Amino acid sequence: MDDTPGSGPTARRAAPGTVAGRATGPGGAAPTGRVAKAAPATRATAAKRVGRGPKGAAGRADSAGPEVPGDHDRRPWSGERPRALYSRRIQRTNERWALPTRAVAGLLSRPELVLGALGQKEPVEREGRVLNRGVQAMIGLATRFDRGGDDRPVDPVVMRRQMRTSSRLAMPVRTDVHAWGRTVPGPEGAPPVPVRLYRQFGSGLGLGGDDRLLPAVVYYHGGGWVTGDLDTHDASCRMLAAAARCVVVAVDYRLAPEHPFPAAVDDALAAYAWVQRNAGALGVDPRQVGVMGDSAGGNLAAVVALEARAGGGPVADDVLPPVVQGLIYPALDARLDSESVRTLGEGFFLTLASMEHFRELYLPDASDWTTGRASPLLAEDHRGVAPALVVTAGFDPLRDDGSRYAEVLRTAGVEVEYRCYDDQVHGFLGMAILPDSLALATEVFESMGRLIRRPMAAGTPG
Numbered sequence: 026m027d028d029t030p031g032s033g034p035t036a037r038r039a040a041p042g043t044v045a046g047r048a049t050g051p052g053g054a055a056p057t058g059r060v061a062k063a064a065p066a067t068r069a070t071a072a073k074r075v076g077r078g079p080k081g082a083a084g085r086a087d088s089a090g091p092e093v094p095g096d097h098d099r100r101p102w103s104g105e106r107p108r109a110l111y112s113r114r115i116q117r118t119n120e121r122w123a124l125p126t127r128a129v130a131g132l133l134s135r136p137e138l139v140l141g142a143l144g145q146k147e148p149v150e151r152e153g154r155v156l157n158r159g160v161q162a163m164i165g166l167a168t169r170f171d172r173g174g175d176d177r178p179v180d181p182v183v184m185r186r187q188m189r190t191s192s193r194l195a196m197p198v199r200t201d202v203h204a205w206g207r208t209v210p211g212p213e214g215a216p217p218v219p220v221r222l223y224r225q226f227g228s229g230l231g232l233g234g235d236d237r238l239l240p241a242v243v244y245y246h247g248g249g250w251v252t253g254d255l256d257t258h259d260a261s262c263r264m265l266a267a268a269a270r271c272v273v274v275a276v277d278y279r280l281a282p283e284h285p286f287p288a289a290v291d292d293a294l295a296a297y298a299w300v301q302r303n304a305g306a307l308g309v310d311p312r313q314v315g316v317m318g319d320s321a322g323g324n325l326a327a328v329v330a331l332e333a334r335a336g337g338g339p340v341a342d343d344v345l346p347p348v349v350q351g352l353i354y355p356a357l358d359a360r361l362d363s364e365s366v367r368t369l370g371e372g373f374f375l376t377l378a379s380m381e382h383f384r385e386l387y388l389p390d391a392s393d394w395t396t397g398r399a400s401p402l403l404a405e406d407h408r409g410v411a412p413a414l415v416v417t418a419g420f421d422p423l424r425d426d427g428s429r430y431a432e433v434l435r436t437a438g439v440e441v442e443y444r445c446y447d448d449q450v451h452g453f454l455g456m457a458i459l460p461d462s463l464a465l466a467t468e469v470f471e472s473m474g475r476l477i478r479r480p481m482a483a484g485t486p487g
Contacts, residue, residue, distance in 0.1 A: 119267070120197040129194060130458040136162035143169060151369065154419040157448040159459040164374065164450075179382060181251050181282060188252045196260035196457045199267050201226050204259070209299040212291040219277040220296055221255045222307070223266035240313035240477045241272040241304070242351070243297050243329075247320030247452070249356075249383030250281050250289050258319075261455050261466070265317075268467045269474025272309050274300050278325070281387040289387070290398050293325040294332060301344045315349040315411070315477045319454055320423070321383070323355025327401035327430070330410045347411040351473045354421050354451050355430070357402040359384055359394035363425035373420045375451035380422065402430050407437035414442050414476055416469055418449035442476070444469075 122130070132139060139162040140146055149156040202225050208217035228239055242265060246258040255277045266273040278292035297316060304311035318326035330350040361380055370377030388399055397404030413434055417427035424445065431443035446453065446465060457463035 119199055119201040121200050122197045123193065126194055126197060126458060130460075133159050133162055133459055140165060149420075151420065154447045156373075156420055156450075157459075157461060159461060160420075160448070160450055160453070163456070163459065164372070167374075181280070181386065185252045185254070188248065188257055189254070192257040192260070192455065194458070195455055196264075197463075198260050199263035202263040202266045204263065206255070209296055212295045215279075215288070215291065215295075218279075218292045218296050218299075219255065220299075221259070221262070221275045221277070223262050223273040223275070225267045225270065228266075228270055228272075238308060238310040238313075239270070239272050240315070240474070241274060241300055241307065241309040242269060242473060242477070243300050243314065243316045243326075243347075244273055244275045245278065245293055245316070245318035245322030245325040245329075246275065247318065247322045247353075248280075249379070250286075250321045250324075250387035251383050252280070253321070258455070260457070261319075264457075264466060265470045265473070268470035269477070271474055271477065272307060274307075281383075282389075285386070286388050286390075286393055287398055289321075289325060290328050293329050297329050297333060297347070298344045311345055313348055313477055314345065315351065315473065316347045317351030317353070317473060318355070319353040320451065321356055321387075323352040324357060324401065326350050327352055327355060327357060328398055330413075331397060331401055331404055331407070334409045334411070349414065349473070349476045350411045351414045351416075351469075351476075352427065352430070353416045353454055353469065354418055354423050355401075355415070355427055356380075356423055357400060357426040357430050359388055359400045363422075363429070365425040366422045369420055369422045369424070373422070373450045375422055377422060402426060402433060407434055407439060410434065410437075410439055412440040412442075412476070414469075414472060415444070417443075417445045418451055418453055419445055419447035420449065421451040423451060442472075 136158040137146075140158065143162075143165040145161065145165050148158070149161055202223050204221055204223050206219065206221045208219050211218045224239070244258070244262055244265065246253040246255075248254075248257065255275055258275060262273045262275045265271070274296065276293060276296040278296070279288040281289070297314075300307065300309070300314060301311055304314065316326040316329045318324070327350060330347050333344060334346045361377065361384065366377060366380075370380075384394075388394055393399045395403050413431070415427050415431045415434075417424045428443065428445065431441045434441045449462075449465070453459075453462045454466045454469065457466060
């Protein structure tokens, strides 16, 4: 177990983490209505260790740890996304860096030295995209110290333990966020679902111009439906609560192979329904509840958005649909036959072999692969689902899943903001030991908070 203060019930699983960099994507979604016209792609400013000294000059990381995100532009949403400023001076008092995390972050803050020592000075390029140098250094070190080579463990218990260990190394822990755990009713005939709730200290008290009721984000962790748990994503959920200024409810859904499809989907829907039905007790606005997830969790968030849409799914009528869905490098097509899977399925952390292994454990019946509950991209009807924030990485085998889904949603009349961080790999959101990753994770989480507060989020999508 993670020894983080305020941790919830004993977690049952573990998740993938990885990496960082630069962004491309449309400038923003239309401020009103559900249909957003595709905006021309623009290069988003990824704050690369931008620290502000006394005179406003860019500074370098100090002894408290690598440069991290901090102060943000809080301007209302407009056609152009505001440029976020990341201040190490502000953030370092709100974080706890374990000594090993700080040591690895310090090493990776000098990627050219690492790559030189590894004999890998040449940049990695695919389809005009250049891999982030910090990511390249991390991949090089991981390859050098991977004593198992290609004989990756297939035992889920071993994978979960390894992911739990790596997650503790990869992220600092926000100390200005309160976390507590409980269980909520599970699907009919199934056990209760453990959840962990996060709220930044002082939020929802009418301070700083915020309303008393906060928005909420129901978060589903990644890990191939086989690994990942409340502890592996604890630091990320803390960051989400702080950056988005929302209550975060992290869901510890049942994992395969002990509980194959559709157990995870059923738990995800049950947890979302519980949040909606208990919004008053949680101090959140039931009209501002969104869903979010990374990788396999992005798959679950997309399925919940599909099945909980107004008048179009199996969720009870007393449960309002999500007002936004945040899909972070989501797995949306179980067939695994996209072009990015074929060209990027080796060498960038997430491999085709591992995805096939996860699929075998989670979806043992191949007839389920093309159902909307397993592959949201293949659902028959996407009309009326929540507006979407879709984030992908340029060197991710699942990149095409996200980009295709964004287009499918737009075609169905759904408002979409799509971003591809061109120099990143799958899992970058959970690898804050890289300065770029920490900055980009904060940018993504802040965007989720801004979208969930948009005027159209005051009512149900329709």
